[in-house]
Amino acid sequence: MEKIRLGVSACLLGEAVRYDGGHKLDRFLTDTLGQFVEYIPVCPEVECGLPIPREPMHLEGNLDDPRLVATHTKQDRTDRMTQWAQKRVVGLEKEDLWGFIFKSDSPSSGMERVKVYNETGMPVKKGVGLFAKIFMDHFPLLPVEDEGRLHDPKLRENFIERIFTLKRWREVTTKKKSRGKVVDFHTKHKLLILSHSLKHYQRMGKLVARAKDLLLNELYLQYQTLLMESLQLRATPEKNANVLQHIMGFFKEQLSTDEKKELLEVIELYLKSYTPLIVPITLIQHYVRKYDQPYLKEQIYLNPHPLELQLRNHV
Ligand code: SF4
Numbered sequence: 001m002e003k004i005r006l007g008v009s010a011c012l013l014g015e016a017v018r019y020d021g022g023h024k025l026d027r028f029l030t031d032t033l034g035q036f037v038e039y040i041p042v043c044p045e046v047e048c049g050l051p052i053p054r055e056p057m058h059l060e061g062n063l064d065d066p067r068l069v070a071t072h073t074k075q076d077r078t079d080r081m082t083q084w085a086q087k088r089v090v091g092l093e094k095e096d097l098w099g100f101i102f103k104s105d106s107p108s109s110g111m112e113r114v115k116v117y118n119e120t121g122m123p124v125k126k127g128v129g130l131f132a133k134i135f136m137d138h139f140p141l142l143p144v145e146d147e148g149r150l151h152d153p154k155l156r157e158n159f160i161e162r163i164f165t166l167k168r169w170r171e172v173t174t175k176k177k178s179r180g181k182v183v184d185f186h187t188k189h190k191l192l193i194l195s196h197s198l199k200h201y202q203r204m205g206k207l208v209a210r211a212k213d214l215l216l217n218e219l220y221l222q223y224q225t226l227l228m229e230s231l232q233l234r235a236t237p238e239k240n241a242n243v244l245q246h247i248m249g250f251f252k253e254q255l256s257t258d259e260k261k262e263l264l265e266v267i268e269l270y271l272k273s274y275t276p277l278i279v280p281i282t283l284i285q286h287y288v289r290k291y292d293q294p295y296l297k298e299q300i301y302l303n304p305h306p307l308e309l310q311l312r313n314h315v
Helices: 026-033 078-095 130-138 153-174 179-194 197-208 216-233 237-251 258-270 278-290
Strands: 003-008 039-042 056-059 068-071 100-102 114-117 125-126 144-146
Touching: 003 078, 003 130, 003 153, 026 039, 039 078, 068 078, 078 130, 114 179, 130 144, 144 153, 153 179, 153 216, 179 197, 179 216, 179 237, 197 216, 258 278
Parallel strands: 003 039, 003 100, 056 114, 100 144
Antiparallel strands: 056 068, 114 125
């Protein structure tokens, strides 16, 4: 299997690049996700020319436009970091990245809730690290997360589902383009898209329906934008329950009264957070095999990422 290419804050891979000469090795990223991912490490502070070890830094000033300042000597590193980051993101275009995992809380790499100190010296946890901001502005639709948020099973499942979906889409775009390939991709991803956004599910359905009226490049571009937008919206238990009930509709004629009752009960238990998503999904997979449902067999929603990651055991 071709590996997914993700950018990552270098210290999360165990590289000793932090201000104190240490690292922040994250075993989930290296040992578990690492089986499927090829990482492109980036350490903004070292790559912009600062030494190891170095003086720690923080953000201060305006929340929207903070300065990156050395904590003791007060040396301002903002211009050095900004100029380097603006060039680095252009260089990263060639890396064909499918997402980025940032180090949380860092004034350079943190993607949200980074401390910004105001004029009274009080921190407000609403900032974004300088490199992370420039990266996200440059690649607005790429999936991004930080390692702290990835400890939350729901955010983890969502991020990994996005990068695996993007991987499948990239495989479509690297082959000879055709309207049929977009239609085929969409058909297999319909329920997955519905689990994120009804609005996008409807808009993408309309787009695919008029595929033959559009120039091929225009179709690919519009479809990709809608796909990435839709995946940015989180699949909640309510949305998943809606998809599961929708799936039940395909078995209307075949499920026995007991089987219908059992499935409805399992969906209800999932909705109330008594069971993880894997429970109704497993029961549905069983019925898909038993009643040989060709449309559902093809649905990526029922199998969006490798089982080894055990993501739906926790959401
Ligand atoms: S948080 Fe970012 S800048 Fe700091 S050591 Fe890690 S990769 Fe480098």
